[in-house]
Amino acid sequence: MTLAVLTLGTAGAGYLYYQHLNHNIRKGERNSGDSKAKKATPNADGQTPVNILLLGSDSRNSDANVRLGGSRENRGNPPLADVEMLVHISADRESAAVVSIPRDTRTDIPKCTDPETGKTYPPTNTIINESLARGGAGCTLATWENLTGVYIDHWMTIDFAGVVKMADAIGGVDVCVKQNVWDRPLPLVSGGSGLKMKAGTHKVKGEQALQWLRTRHAWGSDLMRARAQHMYLNSMIRTLKGQNIFTDSGRLMDLAEAAVKSLEVSEEIGSVKKLYDLSMLLKEVPTDRITMTTMPNVQDPLDKNHVVPDGANAEKMWKMLRDDIPFDDKGGKGGKNTKEGKGGEGTTSATGKGTGGDTGGEKASQAPSVSTDQLGVLVQNGTRTSTQAAIRNRASEVSQELVRKGFGRAAADTTTAPSVEQTVVRYPSADMEGDAQSVADALGIPLSSVKRSTEVSSVTVVVGSDWTTGTAYPKQSAPKAGDLPDNSDAINGSDESQCMDVYKPYQW
Numbered sequence: 001m002t003l004a005v006l007t008l009g010t011a012g013a014g015y016l017y018y019q020h021l022n023h024n025i026r027k028g029e030r031n032s033g034d035s036k037a038k039k040a041t042p043n044a045d046g047q048t049p050v051n052i053l054l055l056g057s058d059s060r061n062s063d064a065n066v067r068l069g070g071s072r073e074n075r076g077n078p079p080l081a082d083v084e085m086l087v088h089i090s091a092d093r094e095s096a097a098v099v100s101i102p103r104d105t106r107t108d109i110p111k112c113t114d115p116e117t118g119k120t121y122p123p124t125n126t127i128i129n130e131s132l133a134r135g136g137a138g139c140t141l142a143t144w145e146n147l148t149g150v151y152i153d154h155w156m157t158i159d160f161a162g163v164v165k166m167a168d169a170i171g172g173v174d175v176c177v178k179q180n181v182w183d184r185p186l187p188l189v190s191g192g193s194g195l196k197m198k199a200g201t202h203k204v205k206g207e208q209a210l211q212w213l214r215t216r217h218a219w220g221s222d223l224m225r226a227r228a229q230h231m232y233l234n235s236m237i238r239t240l241k242g243q244n245i246f247t248d249s250g251r252l253m254d255l256a257e258a259a260v261k262s263l264e265v266s267e268e269i270g271s272v273k274k275l276y277d278l279s280m281l282l283k284e285v286p287t288d289r290i291t292m293t294t295m296p297n298v299q300d301p302l303d304k305n306h307v308v309p310d311g312a313n314a315e316k317m318w319k320m321l322r323d324d325i326p327f328d329d330k331g332g333k334g335g336k337n338t339k340e341g342k343g344g345e346g347t348t349s350a351t352g353k354g355t356g357g358d359t360g361g362e363k364a365s366q367a368p369s370v371s372t373d374q375l376g377v378l379v380q381n382g383t384r385t386s387t388q389a390a391i392r393n394r395a396s397e398v399s400q401e402l403v404r405k406g407f408g409r410a411a412a413d414t415t416t417a418p419s420v421e422q423t424v425v426r427y428p429s430a431d432m433e434g435d436a437q438s439v440a441d442a443l444g445i446p447l448s449s450v451k452r453s454t455e456v457s458s459v460t461v462v463v464g465s466d467w468t469t470g471t472a473y474p475k476q477s478a479p480k481a482g483d484l485p486d487n488s489d490a491i492n493g494s495d496e497s498q499c500m501d502v503y504k505p506y507q508w
Contacts, residue, residue, distance in 0.1 A: 017253075018272055024260040027270035030155065032135040033112035033142025034123070036426075036451045037151040047091040049324045050281060053141050053155040056083025056163070056213070057132065078133030079159075081140050083213070083229065086152065088321050089281050095289040096282065096493075097327040098233070099317065100226040102297060103129035104306045107147050108418070112139035127306055132157075137266070147309070148318040149422070154278075155266045162262030163210045169258035171243075172205030173235040175212055175228075176499035182508045183211070183218035189505075192217055196508075201499075204232075218506035223294060227489055228500050230292035234493045238287055290493030291327035293317070296485045311385055311465060313485035315421045320479050322448075327490065329482030366434030372442075375435050375459065377402055377410040380417035382462040390419075394463045398443070401471035402461075405442045413460075423464040423473060426453040435459050444473040 042048045057079040081103070088097040105128045112135030113120045121134040128147075131140040137155045145152055158166070167173075183195040195211035195218065204212050212232060216225045243251070259275065269275060296313035300306035309315075320327065368375070379399040384390035395412035402410035423445055427436035429452075436450045436459045443461070453460075467473055484490050491498060 021256055021260050021272045025270050025272070025275075026260075026264040027267040028136055028155075028264055029115040029138045030266040030268060031142050031145075032115050032138030033131075034110040034454060035142035035145040036453055037145035037149055038448075038451060039151045049091045050089045050278070051150055051152045051154075051321070052087045052089075052278070053137070053144060053152050054083070054085045054087060055081045055132065055137055055140060055155060055157040057081060057157050057159045080129040081132035081137075081157075082129050084128065084140065084144070085229075086144065086148075086150070086321070087282075088150075088324075089285065090326060091324055092331075093281060093284045094286070094331050095326040095328060096285045096291070097321065098230065098290070098292045099321070100229070100292075100294045101128055101144070101147075102222050102226065102294070102307055103127065104222060105295070105297065106300050106302070106306045106308050107143065109134060109139070109143050110146055112136075112142060114139075137264070141266075148321065150318060150321045154269045157264045158262055160210060163213060164206050165258040165262045166255075167205045167209035169255045170205065170236060170239060172203040172209070173232060173239045174201050175204050175232055175235060176201045177502055178499050179502040179507045181215075181218050181500075181502040181506055183215045183506055186217075186505055189217060218502055219500060220503040223297075223489070224500070226294045227491070230294075230491050231498045231500070234287075234290065234292060234491065234495070234498070237282075237290065237493060238496070241283070241287060288492060288494035289326070289328060289330060291484075292491045292493070293327065293484065293488040296487045309421070310485070310487060311421060313487060315466070316479055316483075316485055317488060320484075323478070325479055326481045327484055328492070329480075331481065366437060368434040368438045369431055370435065372406040372438065373408045375407060375409060375439075377407050377439055378413050378456075378458055378460045379410060380413045380460060380462045382417045382420040382423075383465045383468055384417075384419040385421070385465045390417075391468045394468070397471055398461060398463050402439065402442060407439065407442065417462060420462050420464040421466060423449060423467045424462050425450045426456045426460045426462065427451075428453065428456050428458065432459060443471075 084101050084103065086099045086101075088099070090096065106126065107128050109121075109124050109126060109128070109131045111121065111123045112131070114135045115138065116136070121139070124134075128140070128143060131143040135142075137157050141152050141155050144150070177197060177199055180198050181195060183192045185192050193211040193214040193216075195208070195215045197208075209232070213229055214225075215228060216222055219225055219228055256272070260272075265275070269278060296310035296317060297307040298310045300308045319325075377399070379395045379402070381390050381393075381395040383394050395414075395417070399410045399412040425436045425440045425445055427433055427450070433450070433452070437447055439445075439459055439461060440447055440450050445461075466476070
């Protein structure tokens with residue numbers, strides 16, 4: 001009887017603690033913007049990748065965040081997402097990729113509605129970190145989906161105080177600098193994280209971990225800050241795997257408490273069980289199959305302080321994510337056509353199926369609603385890029401090709417069109433999906449590039465910078481596993497030799 005009472009009492013306490021954690025998880029709407037990314041169906045084995053957007057907020061809306069982040073004059077201002085990373089866990093759970101987008105990347109932010117205030121923000125073109133202030137994390141998610149074409153399943157955000165809590169709960173991780181570093185204000189440069197340490201490897205936690213993650217001037221740029229963050233995350237993963245915290249109930253409880261106090265998550269993963277399941281997915285991935293990268297980028301021609309995606313290189317990375325192609329070459333070819341063996345969530349990224357030049361063997365999912373000669377089709381020239389003007393007459397050339405193929409009402413749009421890196425066929429409503437697919441089939445555009453959009457009123461072909469000549473969509477070679485662009489700054493999760501160079505003015 002005594003044993004039974006003790007067992008029931010322990011079970012009751014466990015249940016109450018579980019409810020306590022669930023009650024304290026902060027949740028928000030997954031998507032609050034006008035997003036065009038399409039959620040694909042699972043592969044033949046029923047397995048799908050999982051994509052999670054991690055956001056670091058610069059919010060100073062609490063005493064703790066003001067103390068840690070400074071800039072008291074910004075207290076009460078809408079937060080910016082100064083750290084943005086996409087975590088992609090492969091369908092077979094054998095590899096993972098992380099991609100950072102620099103906070104000063106200029107891109108299109110869609111129309112978003114703040115789920116808390118109901119305020120609607122019109123679409124705009126500005127730096128990506130402002131998306132958080134235009135409808136919350138759900139707006140940043142929509143911005144990423146439109147930029148990459150990758151369907152994102154979940155988001156998580158953390159602020160300054162949350163980083164400190166989590167770093168303390170973990171117990172510290174090792175980081176390395178090649179020279180003595182002191183990230184401090186200089187006569188001509190204000191600000192600085194306050195990070196000060198001697199050359200070598202050091203274990204950082206608490207506020208010092210936050211300083212490491214925030215340091216920018218001492219590394220020389222925002223791009224190098226992303227590299228330092230990747231080193232920290234890789235080290236953290238190695239630390240957690242080495243400690244085997246999942247068998248240490250005390251450590252696990254400390255981390256659970258820190259997590260629910262530090263994180264805000266999208267509502268569909270707003271429970272202890274869902275978060276635990278996500279952590280188990282990442283736990284299955286071997287450390288040497290984790291690859292940290294930064295979006296290939298070039299200087300923004302409109303503002304030297306900003307960057308924009310590096311055309312074909314950035315699109316290659318997005319395609320690898322959409323097609324679930326590993327960022328390393330240690331596990332074979334990867335991608336949709338490999339046999340996945342392990343289970344996981346029933347969520348997926350956008351497919352990006354076609355190989356170009358034809359519809360990649362895909363079959364239309366809907367029949368056209370009208371005959372081709374009665375279908376109105378608008379063709380736009382979206383070939384402008386960050387480094388070159390739009391290719392002249394592309395809309396006219398493609399619309400004339402459609403007329404030759406029987407689409408007698410196809411016409412070129414003479415107004416300024418939005419720039420796109422990948423050619424897309426958009427349609428306004430579900431009943432016109434078959435019509436859009438018939439247009440794509442006629443031009444050899446992959447059916448995965450046929451997308452529903454509220455921004456068009458008829459079937460609309462936007463000719464992208466991937467199709468600058470000819471009237472047949474060019475064949476695109478599929479990326480291979482590990483074939484990352486040279487400017488992706490890839491770091492393997494098991495690489496313990498990584499060490500940051502310190503920009504000369506911040507050495508001491």
